[in-house]
Amino acid sequence: MCDDHPADTSRRAAIGFLGASLATALAACSTPGTTSAKDPASGAVRAESSAGPDGPATSHAASPATSTKGPRGSFVPDYSLPPIQDGLAPVITRIPTKQPIVFLTIDDGAVKSPDSVRLLAENDFPASLFLTSNTVRDNPAFFKAFMEQGSRIENHTVSHNVNMTTQWGYQRQLDDIIGMQDFAMQQYGRKPALFRPPGGAYSTTMRQAAAAAGLKAIITWEAKANAGRMDYQYGNTLRPGDIVLMHFRPEFAADFAAFRAAQDAAGLQVVLLEDFLGVA
Ligand SMILES: [Zn+2]
Numbered sequence: 001m002c003d004d005h006p007a008d009t010s011r012r013a014a015i016g017f018l019g020a021s022l023a024t025a026l027a028a029c030s031t032p033g034t035t036s037a038k039d040p041a042s043g044a045v046r047a048e049s050s051a052g053p054d055g056p057a058t059s060h061a062a063s064p065a066t067s068t069k070g071p072r073g074s075f076v077p078d079y080s081l082p083p084i085q086d087g088l089a090p091v092i093t094r095i096p097t098k099q100p101i102v103f104l105t106i107d108d109g110a111v112k113s114p115d116s117v118r119l120l121a122e123n124d125f126p127a128s129l130f131l132t133s134n135t136v137r138d139n140p141a142f143f144k145a146f147m148e149q150g151s152r153i154e155n156h157t158v159s160h161n162v163n164m165t166t167q168w169g170y171q172r173q174l175d176d177i178i179g180m181q182d183f184a185m186q187q188y189g190r191k192p193a194l195f196r197p198p199g200g201a202y203s204t205t206m207r208q209a210a211a212a213a214g215l216k217a218i219i220t221w222e223a224k225a226n227a228g229r230m231d232y233q234y235g236n237t238l239r240p241g242d243i244v245l246m247h248f249r250p251e252f253a254a255d256f257a258a259f260r261a262a263q264d265a266a267g268l269q270v271v272l273l274e275d276f277l278g279v280a
Contacts (some may be wrong), residue, residue, distance in 0.1 A: 014276040021146040028062055032092040033183070035204060036121055041228050046047075046064060047063065053241070056239065057064075058137055059066070061242070066157070067100065071278050073268075074271075075097075075099050075101055075269075075271055075276060076099065077276065077278070078097050078098065078099065079095055079096060079097055079276070079277075081216060081217060081277045081278065081279065082217075084211045087208050087211055087212070088204065088207040088208060088211060089195065089207045089208075089210040089211040089215055089216065089218050090216075090217050091202060091207065091216070091217070091218045091220060092217050092218070092219050092220070092223075092243070092277075093220045093221065093222055093243065094222050094239075094241050094242055095241035095242075095273075095276065096241055096245065097240055097276075098240060098265075099241075100240055100267055100268050100269060101238060101240060101241065101268055101269050101270070101271045101276070102238055102240070102242050102244060102263055102266070102269070102270055102271075103128070103241075103242070103243045103244065103248065103266040103270070103271065103272070103276070104125055104126075104127040104128070104244050104259065104270055105127060105128045105129075105130060105154075105196070105219065105221065105243060105244065105246065105247060105273065106127050106129050106130070106246045106247065107129075107130045107131075107132075107156055107196060107245065107246070107247050107248070108130070108131070108135050108156065108160065108247050108248055109129070109131040109132060109135045109136035109143065109248050109251060110135050110247075110249065111248045111249050111250055112136075112139055112142040112143075112248065113248075113252060115252065115253055116148060116248060116252045116253075117145045117149075118258075119252070119253065119256050120149060120151065121145075121148060121149050122258075123260060123270075124149075125270045126149065126150040126151050126152075126270065126271070126272035126275075127146065127151045127152050127246075127272070128151070128152055128154050128194060128219070128272070128273045129143060129146055129151055129152065129154060129277075130154045130155065130156035130194070130195075130196040130219075131153055131154070131155075131156055131180070131184070132156045132157055132158065132159070132160040132180070132198070133157075133158045133179060133180050133182060133183040133184075134158055134159055134160065135160065137183075139276070140183075140187040140188075141187075143188070144188070147188060150272060151194075151272070152190070152193075152234045152272065152274045152280060153184050153187075153188045153190065153192060153193070154184075154192040154193070154194040154196065154219075154274075155177060155180045155181060155184065155192035155194065155195045155196070155213075155215060156195075156196050156198065157176045157177060157179075157180050157197075157198055158176050158177075158179035158180050158183070159176050159198075160198040161176070161198055162198045162199030162201070163199075164176065164197075164198060164206070165197070165201050165203040165205065165206050170205050170208060170209055173205060173206055173209040174209040174212055174213060177195065177209055177210060177213040177215070181213055181214060181215075182194070191214060192213060192215065193217075193274060193277075193279035193280075194216065194217055194218075194219050194273070194277075194279065195210045195213075195215040195217070195218050195219065196214060196218070196219050196220070197218060197220075200220055200221075202218055202220075205250055206218070209272045216277070216279050217277070217279075219243060219273070221242075221243045221244065221245040222234055222242060223238060223242045223243070223244045223262075224245035224246065225244060225245070225246045225256065225258045225259040225262075226242060226245075226246075226255060227251065227254075227255075228251055228254035228255060228257070228258055230258050230259065230262045237262065237265070237266055238262045238263060238265075238266040238268055239266070242268075243273065244259055245261060256259075
């Protein structure tokens with residue numbers, strides 16, 4: 001449902017590099033021809049407690065620097081989420097970080113298999129779950145198990161109309177976004193902070209509507225696990241700061257295995273996007 005890449009692929013320049021105390025080169029993580037190529041991926045993960053205020057906070061600060069399975073992850077915040085500007089929510093496609101971290105996002109919520117809960121739990125991967133209320137309304141409680149593992153429920157509209165940017169005006173888009181805000185608050189006790197457009201396409205009107213609904217950012221992607229394999233829009237490996245798209249589909253286990261292998265091969269630790277952005 002979300003296979004299409006956003007129409008607007010304008011890349012954000014690196015914003016807010018602060019932490020420069022990064023040393024260890026991780027050549028395996030850099031991909032020629034990408035924005036990260038000029039800055040070889042580098043840096044050891046610091047055993048430093050930072051965000052993650054309300055997750056199951058056990059061992060947040062205890063993961064070894066080389067671990068790719070650290071609960072909630074450990075990192076030095078080196079990026080600041082751009083603010084709402086002129087009423088427009090920022091669009092984040094990838095995080096410009098030098099740290100060996102990657103973000104997992106899982107969309108829609110159609111297939112509610114206990115295997116998906118088990119796989120994330122076994123690997124201790126937190127994820128941002130962009131749910132569509134019409135898709136999860138039959139069993140919203142299923143997703144609470146992910147929350148208990150530290151994942152977050154985010155906004156993927158009520159209707160999942162992939163043509164909403166062209167078919168609908170501002171008010172209808174706003175209503176569809178707010179409907180999911182309210183559903184999430186009612187079911188999960190937290191208003192989503194992040195928005196993913198159905199199909200990935202966004203517009204200025206959508207950015208206005210997302211901001212008006214209280215969302216902090218629109219999150220797209222440049223890598224996805226799909227049909228049991230990884231697809232990259234740039235290069236052929238995961239890069240630090242990549243935001244990876246998956247779906248709750250029948251092939252979840254195969255997609256997850258593809259992501260797990262890519263994440264491991266790239267030496268990247270899975271951390272929660274909301275933790276990193278400070279919007280958990
Ligand atoms: Zn979707």
